[in-house]
Amino acid sequence: MSKANKQEQILVSITGQDRPGLTASIMEILSSHGADILDIGQADIHSTLSLGILIRLGEKQSGQVMKELLFKATELGVNIGFSPIPDDKYEDWVNRQGKNRYILTLIGRSLSAAQIAAYTKVIASQGLNIDSILRLTGRPSIKHTERNVRACIEFSLRGTPDDRAVMQAEFMKLSAEMGIDFSFQEDTMYRRMRRLICFDMDSTLIQTECIDELAARAGVGEQVRSITERAMRGEIDFKESFTERVALLKGLDASVMQDIAEHLPITEGTDRLMSVLKRCGYKIAILSGGFTFFGEYLQRRYGIDYVYANELEIGDDGKLTGRYVGEIVDGHRKAELLKLIAQVEKVNLAQTIAVGDGANDLPMISEAGLGIAFHAKPRVKANAEQSISTIGLDGILYFLGFKDSYLGEDGH
Numbered sequence: 001m002s003k004a005n006k007q008e009q010i011l012v013s014i015t016g017q018d019r020p021g022l023t024a025s026i027m028e029i030l031s032s033h034g035a036d037i038l039d040i041g042q043a044d045i046h047s048t049l050s051l052g053i054l055i056r057l058g059e060k061q062s063g064q065v066m067k068e069l070l071f072k073a074t075e076l077g078v079n080i081g082f083s084p085i086p087d088d089k090y091e092d093w094v095n096r097q098g099k100n101r102y103i104l105t106l107i108g109r110s111l112s113a114a115q116i117a118a119y120t121k122v123i124a125s126q127g128l129n130i131d132s133i134l135r136l137t138g139r140p141s142i143k144h145t146e147r148n149v150r151a152c153i154e155f156s157l158r159g160t161p162d163d164r165a166v167m168q169a170e171f172m173k174l175s176a177e178m179g180i181d182f183s184f185q186e187d188t189m190y191r192r193m194r195r196l197i198c199f200d201m202d203s204t205l206i207q208t209e210c211i212d213e214l215a216a217r218a219g220v221g222e223q224v225r226s227i228t229e230r231a232m233r234g235e236i237d238f239k240e241s242f243t244e245r246v247a248l249l250k251g252l253d254a255s256v257m258q259d260i261a262e263h264l265p266i267t268e269g270t271d272r273l274m275s276v277l278k279r280c281g282y283k284i285a286i287l288s289g290g291f292t293f294f295g296e297y298l299q300r301r302y303g304i305d306y307v308y309a310n311e312l313e314i315g316d317d318g319k320l321t322g323r324y325v326g327e328i329v330d331g332h333r334k335a336e337l338l339k340l341i342a343q344v345e346k347v348n349l350a351q352t353i354a355v356g357d358g359a360n361d362l363p364m365i366s367e368a369g370l371g372i373a374f375h376a377k378p379r380v381k382a383n384a385e386q387s388i389s390t391i392g393l394d395g396i397l398y399f400l401g402f403k404d405s406y407l408g409e410d411g412h
Contacts (some may be wrong), residue, residue, distance in 0.1 A: 005058035009038065009085035012069065018049035025076065026053070029068045038090075041132070049078070054085065095183030096158065101187035102128070104155040105398055108180045108390050111139070111151045115178050124171045126161040134192040138404045150391045151397040156187065168385065183386040183399040185324055185374075190350040190369055192401045197277060198338050198364060200307065201288035201295055201296065201358030204374050205393070206267040210290045211245055214260070215319075222268045238289065238330045238360050246312065250322025254314045261297040269392025275300040276407060283345050287334040289360055308337050331360035335367045355396065356380070372396060 014026065023042070030037070030053070039054040066082050073080035106119060123130060136152040147187065161167045171182050185191055202209045215224035224245045231241035260303075277284055285306035286295045295307040311325040327333065340354050353367035354361070357376040365384050367370030373384035376394065381387045388395045397407075 005060045007056055008062060009054060009056050009058050009087070009090050010062060010066070011083040011085055012053045012055060013081040013083070014049065014051040014053075014071075014078055016049060016071065018044050018047050018078070019076070019289055022049065022078070023051065025072055026051075026069065029065065029072060030055060030057075033057060035061075035065065049059050075377055082334075096129075100158070100160050101124075102157040102161075103183070103185050103187045103191065103401075104157060105136075105152065105183040105185075106155075106180055107150065107152045107182070107338050107388065109150060111153060111180070115180050116153070118174050118178060119171070119180075119182070120155075122167060122174070123155070123157060123311055126159075126163070126167045128157045128159040128161060130155055131158050134155040134403075136398045136401075136403045150395065152395075154398070154401070172382070172387075175389075179390055181388045181390050181395060182303055183370075185370065185386075185399070188350070190348065193351055194282070194353050194370065195347045195351045196283045196285070196338075196345055197353040197355065197396075198285040198287050198334075198341070198368070200334075200358065200361045200374075201286050201298065202290045203357045204268050204355060204361075205267055205270055205286070205298060206294075207267050210260065210264075210294045211249075214249055214252060215245070216258070217256045217260070220248040223248055239328050242289065242310070242324075242328055242330075246310075246324050247322040249312070249320045252320045254312075254318050254320055257291075257293045261294050261395065264297070265386075267393050269394030272392075273396060273403075274304075275392040276394075276402065279302055283341070283347070285341055286336070287329065287337050287354075287364060289329055289331075289334075304353055306341055308333075331363045334361065335363035338364045353396070353400075355393075370399065372399065 012026075023300070033101065035055040035057040037053060038056050040052065042049065042051045069080055095401065102120065104123070106115070108115065119211065120130070132154070136154055137150055140151065154236075171184060174180065175182055199205050209228075211224060212221065215221045227236075227241050227244050230236050231238060274284070283306070284304045286298060286304055286309065288295055288309040290309050292307060292309040292311050295309040298304060299307045308329055310329055313321040313323040313325050315321045318333045330339070338352060338354060341351055348369075350369040352366040352368040353370045353372065355372045356365060356376050357374050357380060359377065359379060362383055363381060365373065365380070371384050371386065373380045373387040375389050376384065376387060381389070386399060
């Protein structure tokens, strides 16, 4: 009676110049011997291939398979190596697959070895393994460096951090010191299934504060800025400061709002971000402590689904009365509105995103599944798990897992 054909695992590693049909040739040989594929992964950097295939087949076939693969590799002009994987080591590796998974995204105008080294050192110190590294942005030009507007890579990590709070603090410190943005997210089913995104408006979608623009036209710019500074120091709350500032606008002709709206400085990356979000079916909301007139102007421009902001009262003479209409949209109200819109749209809170720069954005940033501090005040950055300070608003796309190639772009 013949001895049973015992099965074994072999890791096949192939490197060299990539060419069409290489993987097909390898698979044809493996197929002819009935090999099972336990795992496979491939990377291609500057037309240089790195292909790994973990196979399982009978010991009686393994010698012939390796011989045929070696001949084929010589024919194709690539390097090939074989590593046997004992059963117990394979099982140990399989059991580790059940560990938590995380995604670390790094974004900057460019990325250096020093920046990546610093972040990967933190990853290693926390006991996490890097399973894969993926570039999300297009390849940079070395002849036309003005095209290199952004660089982003994504790490897929496995394991459980020894101390997530410490790790987050170290990432934040590196971000400030090295001029790099990062996002550290659990790799759950919701990460690539976000459906609702809520933006602050002033100093987020636009690079100004609308009340400052109105105050300048009314000749009360310095007074309004003084009240704003008092509010930022915590001497008065948002509602009190808002009421005082609006009162100073009394008598301003409401027609100036149209001129201000038409000349709003739109934040870098907003056009690209909005275009992609709309194409992908996201619901978009503006939740602003600013004014509805400007929010509705942006709504028409970008096809935004919801706008909640503050309504300035206009008198019969067409001038601002110095009062507002309805409830003030403050930080607490923003968080309430995010939850309300999610409920109306039947979206799980884990699928929501909130983006803002100020202290009154913190409640909605904390409430959302993904909260992003955008070019934010230090206190806001310190309390948000994700932040963007080095590039434009379209950097959010990379936190959502988009690649430039998905969008038919080269990143330039």
